[in-house]
Amino acid sequence: MSDILMIGPMHPVCMEEIAKLGTVHRLWEAKDKEAMLDEIGPKIEIVATDGHHGCRPDLMKRLPNLKLISSYGVGYDNIDVPAANAHGARVSNTPDVLNDAMAEITVGLMVALARRIPEADAYTRAGDWAGKGNFPLTAELTGATAGILGLGRIGKEIARRLVPMKMQVVYHGRREQKDQPYRYFPSLIEMAKAADWLVVITPGTSETTKLVDAEVLKALGPEGALVNVARGAVVDEAALVEALKSGTLGGAALDVFEEEPRPHPELLTMPRTILSPHQGSATRRTRQAMGQLVVDNIKAHLKGAPLLTEVKE
Numbered sequence: 001m002s003d004i005l006m007i008g009p010m011h012p013v014c015m016e017e018i019a020k021l022g023t024v025h026r027l028w029e030a031k032d033k034e035a036m037l038d039e040i041g042p043k044i045e046i047v048a049t050d051g052h053h054g055c056r057p058d059l060m061k062r063l064p065n066l067k068l069i070s071s072y073g074v075g076y077d078n079i080d081v082p083a084a085n086a087h088g089a090r091v092s093n094t095p096d097v098l099n100d101a102m103a104e105i106t107v108g109l110m111v112a113l114a115r116r117i118p119e120a121d122a123y124t125r126a127g128d129w130a131g132k133g134n135f136p137l138t139a140e141l142t143g144a145t146a147g148i149l150g151l152g153r154i155g156k157e158i159a160r161r162l163v164p165m166k167m168q169v170v171y172h173g174r175r176e177q178k179d180q181p182y183r184y185f186p187s188l189i190e191m192a193k194a195a196d197w198l199v200v201i202t203p204g205t206s207e208t209t210k211l212v213d214a215e216v217l218k219a220l221g222p223e224g225a226l227v228n229v230a231r232g233a234v235v236d237e238a239a240l241v242e243a244l245k246s247g248t249l250g251g252a253a254l255d256v257f258e259e260e261p262r263p264h265p266e267l268l269t270m271p272r273t274i275l276s277p278h279q280g281s282a283t284r285r286t287r288q289a290m291g292q293l294v295v296d297n298i299k300a301h302l303k304g305a306p307l308l309t310e311v312k313e
C-alpha cells in the first residue's frame, strides 16, 4: 500500500476513493504537524492537495520519496512544478471539468452587478418598494464590450456565453489566437480602454501578479466594471479599493481575493461590488468531477501509466 498525504479535506467521495488506494495520512488533523511529518514524511509517495493548500518546496523537502502531487483544482500557483519535477515528482491538476461552472458564475456575477440584483433583493425585502417606490434604473450587458484577460479554456467558455447575450467579446493574452473569432488586443491598457467589462481569468503566476493595476483600472473607467474569477493576486486590491472609492472605476464583481478567506475590509462595505467566497467551481457536479480526476490521476500513477492531466511546465 502506498502512503498518501492529504493536506486538507476534499470532496467526501474523493476522500473515500483515495482511502481505497493507500494509507491516508490527514495532515490538517494532526495536532503536531511537524512531528507527523518527521514520522511519516519519508514514506509518503503521493500528496493529495488542492489549489489553496498546494505543496510548497519546504513541504516537498520533508517528503524525499514523493512521486506524485495530485491537486484538486486547475490553478497550481501554490505548487512549484519545476521544484516538484526536480524532486522526482509529477504534478496533476483538474482542468476542463470546471470550465462550465466557472463560466456560469462569471456570467452570474456580471448580471448581478449590472442589474444590482443583491441590492434589489434587499430593497424588496426591506419593504422599500412600497415605501420609496421603484428601484433605480440599472445597466445591462446587452451591447457592451467584454475584454477577457486570458482566453484559455475557461476564458473561451465565458466568451461562448457572452456572445449570445449580445455582448462584443475582445481579449488580451500573451499571444494572439488566430483561430478565435474575437478581436485580439496586444496591450491590456488599450483593451481596458475599449472595454466596458474586464473579465480576469488568467492563471496566477509571477508574470500576472498585480497585472491589473491602477493604470488598467483607470483605463476601464468610471462606467467600467472589473470581474475577477482567477486569482486575487492578479489584481492590485489596494488600487482597486482606491479606484472604487474615487469613482475612477464603476464597479467590481469578485470571486477571488488577495487574502482568502478575508477580503480587504473596505470592500466589504462598498457599494457597486459583488463579493463571492471563491466558489467559481463549487457546484456539486463539478466538484464531484474534480474529485474523480484527482482519484484517476492517483490510479494512473499507481499503474505506472501516464497521468490523465499532468501539469507540464
Ligand code: 8YV
Pocket: 050, 051, 052, 072, 073, 074, 075, 076, 098, 278, 281
Ligand atoms: C478551488 C480553484 O477552489 O481550480 C482552481 O484553481 O481555484 C478552485 O477550483 C481550489 O482548488 C481550492 O479547492
